[in-house]
Amino acid sequence: MDALSRRQFIATGGGALVGVGLGSVYLASRSTAQTGFLLRPPGALPEDDFLAACIRCGQCVEVCPSDVLRLADLDAGTSAGTPYFVPAETPCDLCQGQTSLKCVDTCPTAALSRVEIRDVDIGEAHICKGKCLAYNGTVCRACWHACPFPGEAIVFDELLRPTVHIDKCVGCGLCEFACPTEPKAVEIVPRENIVRQRTLLQQPKSRNQRRQRGGSS
Amino acid sequence: MTRPPRRLRMGLLWYRRWTAWRRITAIVFLLLLWLGSTDAGAAYFRGSTSGTRIFDLIPLTDPLAAIESFIAARSIDTTALIGAALLIAAALVLGPVFCGWVCPLGLLFDLNSALRRFVRRRVFGIRTIDPMPAQPPQVIKYVLLGCLVGFAAVAAFPLFQIISPINLLVRAAVFGSAAGLAVVVALVVLEWFYPRLWCRALCPLGSLYAIVGRFGLLRVQIDPAEAGKVPCQKCQRTCPMGVPVMTGYTMQGASSVTHPNCTRCGECTQVCPRGVLKLSFFRFSARETSAGRCDRCDHARAAGDISLPLMSGASK
Numbered sequence: 001m002d003a004l005s006r007r008q009f010i011a012t013g014g015g016a017l018v019g020v021g022l023g024s025v026y027l028a029s030r031s032t033a034q035t036g037f038l039l040r041p042p043g044a045l046p047e048d049d050f051l052a053a054c055i056r057c058g059q060c061v062e063v064c065p066s067d068v069l070r071l072a073d074l075d076a077g078t079s080a081g082t083p084y085f086v087p088a089e090t091p092c093d094l095c096q097g098q099t100s101l102k103c104v105d106t107c108p109t110a111a112l113s114r115v116e117i118r119d120v121d122i123g124e125a126h127i128c129k130g131k132c133l134a135y136n137g138t139v140c141r142a143c144w145h146a147c148p149f150p151g152e153a154i155v156f157d158e159l160l161r162p163t164v165h166i167d168k169c170v171g172c173g174l175c176e177f178a179c180p181t182e183p184k185a186v187e188i189v190p191r192e193n194i195v196r197q198r199t200l201l202q203q204p205k206s207r208n209q210r211r212q213r214g215g216s217s
Numbered sequence: 218m219t220r221p222p223r224r225l226r227m228g229l230l231w232y233r234r235w236t237a238w239r240r241i242t243a244i245v246f247l248l249l250l251w252l253g254s255t256d257a258g259a260a261y262f263r264g265s266t267s268g269t270r271i272f273d274l275i276p277l278t279d280p281l282a283a284i285e286s287f288i289a290a291r292s293i294d295t296t297a298l299i300g301a302a303l304l305i306a307a308a309l310v311l312g313p314v315f316c317g318w319v320c321p322l323g324l325l326f327d328l329n330s331a332l333r334r335f336v337r338r339r340v341f342g343i344r345t346i347d348p349m350p351a352q353p354p355q356v357i358k359y360v361l362l363g364c365l366v367g368f369a370a371v372a373a374f375p376l377f378q379i380i381s382p383i384n385l386l387v388r389a390a391v392f393g394s395a396a397g398l399a400v401v402v403a404l405v406v407l408e409w410f411y412p413r414l415w416c417r418a419l420c421p422l423g424s425l426y427a428i429v430g431r432f433g434l435l436r437v438q439i440d441p442a443e444a445g446k447v448p449c450q451k452c453q454r455t456c457p458m459g460v461p462v463m464t465g466y467t468m469q470g471a472s473s474v475t476h477p478n479c480t481r482c483g484e485c486t487q488v489c490p491r492g493v494l495k496l497s498f499f500r501f502s503a504r505e506t507s508a509g510r511c512d513r514c515d516h517a518r519a520a521g522d523i524s525l526p527l528m529s530g531a532s533k
Contacts, residue, residue: 008428011359012359012366013363014363015361018360019363019366020367020368020371022364022368023367023370023374024372026368026374027371052289052373052374053292054286054375055267055268055283056265056282056375056379057264057267058391058392059268059269059270062253062259063263071392071394073388078374081378081394106273108276108294109286109290109294109297110290110292
């Protein structure tokens, strides 16, 4: 058995070297400017760290009390088996104000880490003024009523038009779910999109000048 | 009249007792996973093969998933560590029982081989023994295990948790993620041409359990007094993993089967006509070796009226 164990050891070591090579190829081939990130559960690590730590067990999806979270299928590529949610269909209600978030509690790894409700940063709500009823002469306060932090994350101006305060917005998507327009006038942009865009903006030749926001996430 | 012994009263159920228990444990595990996907059941048992939580408290983590996650994320999380430690401790005592008793893919492969046997005999009418393909090189799966760990270290990514057919099968059964089923179907098709190629030569999780469970106490024990008296090869013909139980161990005077592909499923012990094998933590005691054993073969051979299969053509 000793000879076999040594062979195993050598084989595993050789395999590790091959894996290191493959990993380098994978890293080199991965595009730096990805778009269309998924909305992660509250408390998720930054996307790359999340994908590294998540073991794809799906416990968060099963424990979610409002059946918000979904499990990405194999066609999601590197995100296969990870949790995400679609706020227009199932917004995250942050466990309805309970003291702890169920998905974070059950996560066996650090992929979802403990976080205060107000510090949750799933993404940011963006209001499209062209589609928003309030900006087009109709009184509508659907997003304000849905927001878990009304008056803080979503505030009205003197004409009852909503504005999102991104440093207060947790990205739960309740406003997107409540928005009566079709397509939705308010949309959650995943945190990762914003972070990547910001790094792109800091680069000298970036064409993407659309969003210039102060403050840090 | 004395009551007949239990093995006669129970009939087929006694004859296939280990198979029955294995089916029960694997199906119960799948049912529990399914239970976790329901709203009511998630509080008692939830997760998938890469990580589960029992009673909202006890974590169980696939050791390979934990290793990959720890290396990829460069941090060790206590919950995953406890969960992996529990399973590794279990494997240290029980050997790689996950493969034979729990793995949903193993259950699928077992049912598939039963179907394969049925089709072979009843549909095509082939009555000859279906030889199990020889053991593929063991090195491959250790290389793959190393590959995955190296990949996790450099690419910071737990690759196996995405492509593992075990996870894909569970995801399809529990979460309804159908895209991964193609991989599982491909493996099942492969089973018809090369049985257990995945389990024996590829599965990195199985190889990790084989390494950890190498010195497990639960083993197929061999009765030294009876070993090799009836070289019928039933044990190695019935072994789902193609372990050469008779030619490699029983006839070689080994006291237990130590092949890395032995999943402690117990299939060989139940078919042995002489009770030479048992799945147990303990070796055969002197009292056991001569206790109430069927000796019809001995009489028959002594009388010369049946020809017992001999060792000719035994592989390895």
